[in-house]
Amino acid sequence: MKLNRRDFLSASIAAAVAVPPFLAGEPAAVSARLEINPDRRIREIPEDYTGLSYETAELADPRYFSPRNLPLAGLVRRLGPKGVLRLGGNTSEFAMWMSNGATEAANAAMAVEAKEKGWKEPPTPVTPEAIRNLAGFLDATGWTLIWGLNLGRGSPEDAADEAACVAKYAGQRLAAFQIGNEPDLYNMNGLRPKNWEFADYLKQWRDYAGAVRRRVPDARFGAPDVAFRTEWITSFAAEAKDQIVLLTGHYYAEGPPTDPRMTLDRLLHPNPHLEADIPKIMKAANEAQLPFRLAEGNSCYEGGKPGVSNTLGSALWGADLMLHLAQAGYVGVNFHGGSRNAVKAGLGGKLPGASLQSGGPQKYPGAFYTPIAGALDVGFAARPLFYGMMLGGQLAGSTLVESKLDAAGSNVTAYAAESAGKLLVAIFNKEIARSAQVTLEIDGKWRRGRAWLLTAATPESISGITLAGAEVGNDGAWKPADEERLSRGENGFSLSLAPCTAALVFLSD
Numbered sequence: 001m002k003l004n005r006r007d008f009l010s011a012s013i014a015a016a017v018a019v020p021p022f023l024a025g026e027p028a029a030v031s032a033r034l035e036i037n038p039d040r041r042i043r044e045i046p047e048d049y050t051g052l053s054y055e056t057a058e059l060a061d062p063r064y065f066s067p068r069n070l071p072l073a074g075l076v077r078r079l080g081p082k083g084v085l086r087l088g089g090n091t092s093e094f095a096m097w098m099s100n101g102a103t104e105a106a107n108a109a110m111a112v113e114a115k116e117k118g119w120k121e122p123p124t125p126v127t128p129e130a131i132r133n134l135a136g137f138l139d140a141t142g143w144t145l146i147w148g149l150n151l152g153r154g155s156p157e158d159a160a161d162e163a164a165c166v167a168k169y170a171g172q173r174l175a176a177f178q179i180g181n182e183p184d185l186y187n188m189n190g191l192r193p194k195n196w197e198f199a200d201y202l203k204q205w206r207d208y209a210g211a212v213r214r215r216v217p218d219a220r221f222g223a224p225d226v227a228f229r230t231e232w233i234t235s236f237a238a239e240a241k242d243q244i245v246l247l248t249g250h251y252y253a254e255g256p257p258t259d260p261r262m263t264l265d266r267l268l269h270p271n272p273h274l275e276a277d278i279p280k281i282m283k284a285a286n287e288a289q290l291p292f293r294l295a296e297g298n299s300c301y302e303g304g305k306p307g308v309s310n311t312l313g314s315a316l317w318g319a320d321l322m323l324h325l326a327q328a329g330y331v332g333v334n335f336h337g338g339s340r341n342a343v344k345a346g347l348g349g350k351l352p353g354a355s356l357q358s359g360g361p362q363k364y365p366g367a368f369y370t371p372i373a374g375a376l377d378v379g380f381a382a383r384p385l386f387y388g389m390m391l392g393g394q395l396a397g398s399t400l401v402e403s404k405l406d407a408a409g410s411n412v413t414a415y416a417a418e419s420a421g422k423l424l425v426a427i428f429n430k431e432i433a434r435s436a437q438v439t440l441e442i443d444g445k446w447r448r449g450r451a452w453l454l455t456a457a458t459p460e461s462i463s464g465i466t467l468a469g470a471e472v473g474n475d476g477a478w479k480p481a482d483e484e485r486l487s488r489g490e491n492g493f494s495l496s497l498a499p500c501t502a503a504l505v506f507l508s509d
Contacts, residue, residue, distance in 0.1 A: 029496075030410040030436040036425065038418055038442070040402035045326045045417065047397040048144060050389060051084040051334030052076065052371065053296040056148060057091035057342035059130040063376055064339070067136035071380045074476030075372050076141045079386070080393045084175060085138065086295050086334045088148025088225070090346035092181045093191060095150045096123040097162040123153075124345070128165055135169035144175040146222060146248075146295060146334075149212070151180030151204065152191040156211035164215040176220045176246050178295065179208045182227035198232050202240065209243060222246035225295055230277045233292075234284040241288035246331075248295040249281070253317070257305035257368075264313040264459060267299055268430040268500075269411060282329045291331040297321075298336045299385075302350055303343050304369030312456040312465055313432070314369070315388035316502050319454070320428045322392035323415040327400055335385060337370025374474075382472040384456075384465045390478075391454050391467060391504050395424055412436050423507040429497040432459050440493040446507040449486030449493050459500035 058064045065085075067073065076083070138145055147166050149159040159179070167174055183201045186192035192200070205223065212219050221244045224236045233249050253271050254262040285292040299309040299317060308314065322333050337343070343366075344350070364381040366373030371389055374380030398419035405414045411430040416423060423446060429436040440449075452468035465471065469482025486493045486505070497503055 027434045030412060030429070030431060030434050031408055032410065032412045032414075032436055032438045033406045034414045034416075034425070034427070034438060034440050035404045036416045036423070036440060036442045037402040038416075038423060041418070042327065042400040042402060043329060044399050045395055045397065046331050048080075048082040048084050049322070049326060049332045049396040050080045050393040051086060051293070051295075051332050052079070053086040053089065053334040053336040054338040055089035055091040055342040055346045056087055056095045056126065057089075057124045057345045058338055059087070059095075059126050059134070060124050060342075061376065062127065062130040062133050065130070065137040066133035067140040069137065069376065071374070071475045072372065073137060073140045075380055075382060075386070075472070075474075076143060076476070078382075078472060078476035078478060079371075079389055080396055081142050082396070083141070083143045083393075084146060084293070084332055084334060085141075085143050086146040086148070086178075087134075088146070088178055088181050089296065089336065090181060091124050091342065092148040092150055093152030093154075094123045094345075095126050095154070097150075097154075097158045098125045098127045099161055099165070126162065128169075131165050131169050135171070135173065138170060138173040144173045145170050146176050146178060147174065148178045148181055148225075149208065151183065151208060152186065156208045159208050160211040160215040163212045163219060167216045167219065174220075176222040176244075177212060178222050178225045178248065179205050179212075181225060182250060183224065184226040184229040184232050198235050201232070202236070206240070206243070220245045222248040222293065222295065225249065230280050233281055237284040237288040237290060241290055244290065247281075247285050247288070247290050247292040249292070251294055251297040252301040253297075253299050253321075254305070254308070255301035257300050257302055257309075262300055262305055262308065264308045264311060265432055267308055267317050268313055268432070278325075278328045285329070292329070293332040293334070294325060294330055295334050296336045297333065298369040300369060302347055303367040306368050307460060309369035309385075310383055310462050311459065312384050312461045313430075313459045313500055315384040315386075315391075315454060315465060316428050316430055316500060318385045318388035319392035319426065319502060320413055320430065322389070323395060323426055324413070326395070327415060335369075335371050335389065337367055337372060337385075339366055339375055343367040343370070379474050381474050384462065386472065387454055387465050387467050388502075390472070391426065391452070391502060394504055395419070395426065398424060410434065410436065412438065414438070421508075425505040425507065426502065427495075427497065427505065428502045429499065431499050433499055435499055436497045438495055438497065439491065440495075440505065440507075442492045442507070445509050446492075447488055447509055449488070449505055449507045451484045451486060451495060451506070452480060452504045453482070453484070454502040454504070455498065
């Protein structure tokens with residue numbers, strides 16, 4: 001019998017109370033204990049930890065990233081006063097720098113070239129107008145920029161000219177350039193010969209970087225921005241650490257979306273490949289004394305999977321991933337997304353199905369996994385993953401502290417951090433069918449508590465997602481509507497979480 005989660009919401013966080021009774025046949029609740037030691041600091045989470053990643057194809061319309069696109073700017077600001085916007089993706093390898101601005105004739109010529117060469121999508125024109133507007137968008141949001149240059153089909157000269165324009169307009173908001181998107185796949189997607197390997201990539205990367213630096217002497221670079229070959233990250237860190245300021249790579253938890261094994265329950269459990277890669281990446285980063293940022297990632301590649309990537313469950317997965325990687329030492333996470341057409345272009349037209357969201361399937365179009373869906377003609381809206389990013393982003397600028405969780409073998413995770421004399425505790429009940437009773441054990445100094453819930457009707461909900469009882473407006477407007485007050489018991493605080501629900505607890509003295 002399916003769990004009626006709404007029965008839990010009115011009592012989802014309470015002090016030292018029993019979990020509400022289950023309907024017949026439902027499994028027993030999880031009992032978990034979290035010991036928090038605020039005096040043992042682990043590491044700081046950067047203020048600009050939160051990030052978004054978009055396809056270069058969005059720049060085909062210079063109005064998309066513009067300070068005049070107020071709804072999109074408002075939604076980005078809602079994710080945090082500081083963050084990192086990355087432009088790149090597969091379409092960066094089809095981007096064509098138009099130093100004098102794109103014209104109808106130029107666009108027509110690009111379409112002919114694409115047809116002659118067998119490309120599924122025409123190149124994206126990148127113009128000074130689009131870059132000027134993008135710079136204004138960054139000023140309007142307070143975010144910085146990682147800009148991807150075309151290594152796949154470009155030239156060092158065009159990359160240098162484009163980089164000079166980006167540096168001119170973005171100024172101090174330009175965090176780094178990337179040269180090439182997922183170069184470890186070039187020998188599989190036709191961009192390079194079958195025998196293309198890391199040494200070939202590194203040589204071409206240096207040619208491009210040298211050309212850029214001749215035009216932009218103080219240019220900063222992030223690399224290698226690979227899809228999955230972790231050894232390219234470790235090799236780049238060892239051989240070219242003095243040429244970059246940032247190590248970068250990608251991570252998609254699942255895929256392809258047509259694989260029936262790619263389920264929400266699987267997404268919510270730890271990924272063994274990621275767990276094996278994290279120590280390798282952090283070892284290379286620490287030895288090179290370079291930060292590592294997840295420059296692009298999401299739940300399921302090829303645009304995401306409906307019923308998984310656009311659900312409440314994806315919000316818990318995203319927030320938990322952010323904090324898990326922060327605890328490991330990553331300096332940021334950029335979730336990929338954007339408009340349906342741009343992502344579809346990056347996938348060679350492979351994005352399947354309708355884009356489901358409240359207000360009708362097409363009112364707020366976008367890839368299934370996108371945090372922000374929408375288009376200029378219909379407006380924009382927050383998808384479930386956006387809410388997870390909001391929750392995880394609350395810890396940006398804080399310091400993680402020691403916490404030990406006894407989850408009793410369940411799929412419950414937790415993180416604790418100190419910020420401005422207060423403690424933030426994020427707890428995720430990623431069990432799809434079981435509630436969780438969590439006890440926060442902490443010394444008596446911490447006497448007051450309140451909590452925000454991240455929840456919806458079911459784990460599969462694609463709408464009706466709320467954080468602290470409130471939905472995010474289409475312009476990013478939001479404020480807590482339902483903050484639960486916690487009373488301290490003998491050993492600390494106790495709260496009950498319904499299946500597939502998260503809580504952000506604020507503790508003070």
